Amino acid sequence: xxxxxxTIAWWQLTPNILxxxxxxxxxxxxxxxxxxxxxxxxxxxxxxRQIMRRRLAMGSCIILLAFAVVGVLDSIHFRQAVEVKxxxxxxxxxxxxxxxxxxxxxxxxxxxxxxxxxxxxxxxxKENVEAADGxxxxxxxxxxxxxxxxxxxxxxxxxxxxxxxxTGIGHSALLMLLLIAVLVIWQSKKNTQTVTATxxxxxxxxxxxxxxxxxxxxxxxxVLLICLSRQLATVYHVFGTDKxxxxxxxxxxxxxxxxxxxxxxxxxxxxxxxxxxxxxxGYFRGWIDDVIQYIxxxxxxxxxxxxxxxxxxxxxxxIDNNPDVxxxxxxxxxxxxxxxxxxxxxxxWTGLCRLLRGESLKLREADYIQAAQAFGVSHFxxxxxxxxxxxxxxxxxxxxxxxxxxxLAEAVLSYVGVGVDPSMxxxxxxxxxxRLEMAREPIVWWSLMAAFVFMLLLVLxxxxxxxxxxxxxxxxxxxx
Amino acid sequence: MLAYIARRLMYAVxxxxxxxxxxxxxxxxxxxxxxxxxxxxxxxxxxxxxxxxWKANHGYDKPLLYNEEKSGTEALTDTIFxxxxxxxxxxxxxxxxxxxxxxxxxxxxxxxxxxxxIPSLLVGLLVNISLSMLLAFFRGTYIDITGxxxxxxxxxxxxxxxxxxxxxxxxxxWHLVPIxxxxxxxxxxxxxxxxxxxxxxxxxxxxxxxxxxxxLEEINRDYVRTARAKGLSELRVxxxxxxxxxxxxxxxxxxxxxxxxxxxxxxxxxxxxxxxxGSYVIDAIHAQDFAIVRAMVFLGSVLYIIALILxxxxxxxxxxxxxxx
Numbered sequence: 001x002x003x004x005x006x007t008i009a010w011w012q013l014t015p016n017i018l019x020x021x022x023x024x025x026x027x028x029x030x031x032x033x034x035x036x037x038x039x040x041x042x043x044x045x046x047x048x049r050q051i052m053r054r055r056l057a058m059g060s061c062i063i064l065l066a067f068a069v070v071g072v073l074d075s076i077h078f079r080q081a082v083e084v085k086x087x088x089x090x091x092x093x094x095x096x097x098x099x100x101x102x103x104x105x106x107x108x109x110x111x112x113x114x115x116x117x118x119x120x121x122x123x124x125x126k127e128n129v130e131a132a133d134g135x136x137x138x139x140x141x142x143x144x145x146x147x148x149x150x151x152x153x154x155x156x157x158x159x160x161x162x163x164x165x166x167t168g169i170g171h172s173a174l175l176m177l178l179l180i181a182v183l184v185i186w187q188s189k190k191n192t193q194t195v196t197a198t199x200x201x202x203x204x205x206x207x208x209x210x211x212x213x214x215x216x217x218x219x220x221x222x223v224l225l226i227c228l229s230r231q232l233a234t235v236y237h238v239f240g241t242d243k244x245x246x247x248x249x250x251x252x253x254x255x256x257x258x259x260x261x262x263x264x265x266x267x268x269x270x271x272x273x274x275x276x277x278x279x280x281x282g283y284f285r286g287w288i289d290d291v292i293q294y295i296x297x298x299x300x301x302x303x304x305x306x307x308x309x310x311x312x313x314x315x316x317x318x319i320d321n322n323p324d325v326x327x328x329x330x331x332x333x334x335x336x337x338x339x340x341x342x343x344x345x346x347x348x349w350t351g352l353c354r355l356l357r358g359e360s361l362k363l364r365e366a367d368y369i370q371a372a373q374a375f376g377v378s379h380f381x382x383x384x385x386x387x388x389x390x391x392x393x394x395x396x397x398x399x400x401x402x403x404x405x406x407x408l409a410e411a412v413l414s415y416v417g418v419g420v421d422p423s424m425x426x427x428x429x430x431x432x433x434x435r436l437e438m439a440r441e442p443i444v445w446w447s448l449m450a451a452f453v454f455m456l457l458l459v460l461x462x463x464x465x466x467x468x469x470x471x472x473x474x475x476x477x478x479x480x
Numbered sequence: 481m482l483a484y485i486a487r488r489l490m491y492a493v494x495x496x497x498x499x500x501x502x503x504x505x506x507x508x509x510x511x512x513x514x515x516x517x518x519x520x521x522x523x524x525x526x527x528x529x530x531x532x533x534w535k536a537n538h539g540y541d542k543p544l545l546y547n548e549e550k551s552g553t554e555a556l557t558d559t560i561f562x563x564x565x566x567x568x569x570x571x572x573x574x575x576x577x578x579x580x581x582x583x584x585x586x587x588x589x590x591x592x593x594x595x596x597x598i599p600s601l602l603v604g605l606l607v608n609i610s611l612s613m614l615l616a617f618f619r620g621t622y623i624d625i626t627g628x629x630x631x632x633x634x635x636x637x638x639x640x641x642x643x644x645x646x647x648x649x650x651x652x653x654w655h656l657v658p659i660x661x662x663x664x665x666x667x668x669x670x671x672x673x674x675x676x677x678x679x680x681x682x683x684x685x686x687x688x689x690x691x692x693x694x695x696l697e698e699i700n701r702d703y704v705r706t707a708r709a710k711g712l713s714e715l716r717v718x719x720x721x722x723x724x725x726x727x728x729x730x731x732x733x734x735x736x737x738x739x740x741x742x743x744x745x746x747x748x749x750x751x752x753x754x755x756x757x758g759s760y761v762i763d764a765i766h767a768q769d770f771a772i773v774r775a776m777v778f779l780g781s782v783l784y785i786i787a788l789i790l791x792x793x794x795x796x797x798x799x800x801x802x803x804x805x
Contacts, residue, residue, distance in 0.1 A: 294494065294495070294498065295498075297495055298495050298498035298499055298502070299502075300784075301495055301499060301781040301784040301785055302499055302502070302503075302777055302780060302781050302784075303740070303743065303777070303780035303781070303783075303784065305746060306761070306773065306776055306777045306780050307777065309761070309765055309773060310503065310506050310507070310773055310774070310777055311506060313765065313768060313770065313773065314506050314507065317515050317516070317519055318515075320519070321515050321518070404635075404636065408638050408639070411638050411640055412638070412639060412640060412746075412747060415640060415747070416746060416747075416750075416762060416765060417762075417765050417766055418765060431638075431640050431641075431644075435640075435644060438644065438647075438648060438652075443648075448644065452637075452638075452641055455638060456633075456636055456637060459636040459637075459638075460632065460633060460636035463632050463635060463636050464632060467632070
């Protein structure tokens with residue numbers, strides 16, 4: 001029996017993939033497939049190359065990728081083994097965690113009793129503390145995890161933070177030097193030029209036109225942040241703790257997945273409807289056009305917030321009345337998230353549908369489509385081979401433009417009470433919880449600030465990237 | 481013109497019927513009245529008798545679409561669909577699940593909503609137009625670039641932060657205005673300053689961005705070049721020629737939102753404790769009062785259709801080139 005205790009390793013696990021996880025994998029495969037396809041078609045590559053040459057767009061793209069990596073790591077869910085029985089059967093934990101949780105385990109597990117401010121060593125509120133001699137006094141209790149290593153080393157907090165920051169900077173500098181070296185060697189090999197020539201291209205921006213300096217600075221900033229949080233966040237609560245003592249930094253990082261899911265899956269879900277109906281309305285005209293126009297005008301005429309409210313309320317009642325369908329609380333929250341994406345999708349596909357209808361109306365009169373019709377090509381083939389590729393740029397632009405709006409909408413909806421499940425970690429829920437704490441004295445500002453900074457970073461980079469995509473693919477849409 | 485409006489109003493009928501059917505399906509088919517009753521009564525009080533009593537009290541005890549027990553037209557009218565959905569067409573919103581008259585509530589709560597929405601719209605318009613004209617005047621310079629980038633940053637900030645931040649700085653730190661509340665008449669003025677200011681600031685990003693593109697589009701037109709060639713100063717060109725023509729898209733854009741001023745803002749009103757229609761909806765959501773939500777959905781759709789018609793009419797009024805047939 002005591003032998004089996006030792007054999008449990010962290011990799012003994014069983015995957016527990018949620019519904020939204022599957023959709024995220026699907027999205028990744030789609031994006032990967034598109035990249036694979038586009039690489040062989042010059043006309044598809046050209047606008048992307050134009051985007052990548054812009055400094056602001058490239059920087060935003062890298063930051064967005066960093067967010068995406070966190071989101072994807074957080075979408076690989078599994079349950080760990082807790083016990084290996086003698087006959088080899090493994091009992092798994094009831095708690096589903098993600099690969100990201102596993103990577104930041106100290107952040108997840110180091111929970112305190114209640115609020116504590118950033119980098120604090122003591123709790124926010126006074127409590128009865130029992131001293132070593134048994135006497136009880138009223139004081140700020142020591143945190144269980146925040147800065148607990150200071151007790152052993154006897155170092156001052158400020159000195160410790162300083163030395164940890166220096167170590168973090170050192171590590172990131174080393175890493176960056178390594179990365180730059182790899183980059184220089186790779187580029188020299190690829191372009192068959194000397195190392196000095198490559199350095200010059202990187203410094204001045206040379207023939208390939210990529211803003212290498214921006215890339216290096218952005219990647220450097222991300223590496224620095226990772227190194228710093230590796231040094232600091234493991235022993236302190238860098239953004240403090242919330243009401244139930246969870247690390248706010250961990251909550252903010254976990255919220256990234258929720259934001260990304262809402263921003264991407266919503267459009268992924270609505271895309272097939274919008275594209276199919278929009279093109280059909282424009283291509284076939286007549287009564288099909290009338291019916292489709294009627295459907296989207298009707299949906300559009302309901303104020304979107306109210307439609308979302310009504311639908312979410314209904315789904316909540318539906319889920320609450322059928323609790324046995326979903327095994328765990330997490331699955332329930334996941335289904336609610338998916339439902340929210342569906343509902344947001346229903347309210348937001350009409351704009352795309354109308355644009356596609358207009359474009360198809362124009363395209364169906366084009367010579368090459370008239371020619372295809374004259375040759376007797378089937379409607380289905382004309383739509384998929386000739387019309388669809390020619391409206392894809394509109395789809396892409398709207399998908400990218402919608403993303404930031406959806407991330408912002410999540411926060412508002414959570415406040416209104418029709419957003420993601422209250423048990424799900426999201427920026428909306430963080431803000432909603434922190435809002436009530438503004439009245440406390442001294443004020444609890446850190447949850448709000450952390451959610452604010454991360455949300456701003458994600459939405460701002462998404463907006464900047466979206467602008468670049470729009471300019472590259474269709475400058476005419478600029479006026480909208 | 482009158483014929484056109486009449487025709488547009490005719491078009492509105494099938495759309496409103498569609499909206500009505502969607503809300504009916506959402507509220508009564510996806511969830512049966514039993515579910516709603518169970519939710520309203522709470523876990524403790526659920527007994528079959530209590531559910532029946534609640535349904536009878538609120539008029540949910542009828543069949544959904546067809547009442548077999550009655551004869552003639554009664555078979556159709558004595559149903560949930562007729563009493564709860566069809567009656568909306570004559571703006572009979574019925575009573576809320578709490579037992580209050582919804583039409584009366586809406587009429588009362590409309591005014592506080594307007595007291596916030598109208599000043600926000602007017603001040604916002606003034607600020608956005610002035611700022612975007614400033615950017616258009618300095619187009620291509622660093623002032624313009626800084627302005628555009630600031631605009632993107634402002635858009636990227638969630639509306640929640642504008643409200644929370646504004647309340648914290650203005651009311652808690654500086655004690656300039658009350659943090660929330662509302663009162664009628666002149667005394668209520670001090671309650672309105674902060675919500676209006678925050679609504680204006682929150683809208684600067686998107687408003688300025690949009691108006692700037694409108695101005696830049698006009699500024700490259702031939703008539704503007706002609707005006708400059710005549711020797712007019714840039715300021716005069718901007719105010720006398722560009723502004724006048726740019727007002728066409730700006731005004732029609734404003735007309736679209738006028739009907740929605742009645743609906744109020746969900747966030748602003750609930751944060752500042754203003755008893756308008758926005759907080760009415762929020763309260764209804766928290767209390768899960770479906771009757772109110774249903775009424776507001778219908779009202780919103782009616783206002784949307786009015787907005788569409790108003791927009792078309794305003795196009796003909798400001799731009800004589802467009803004729804409605």
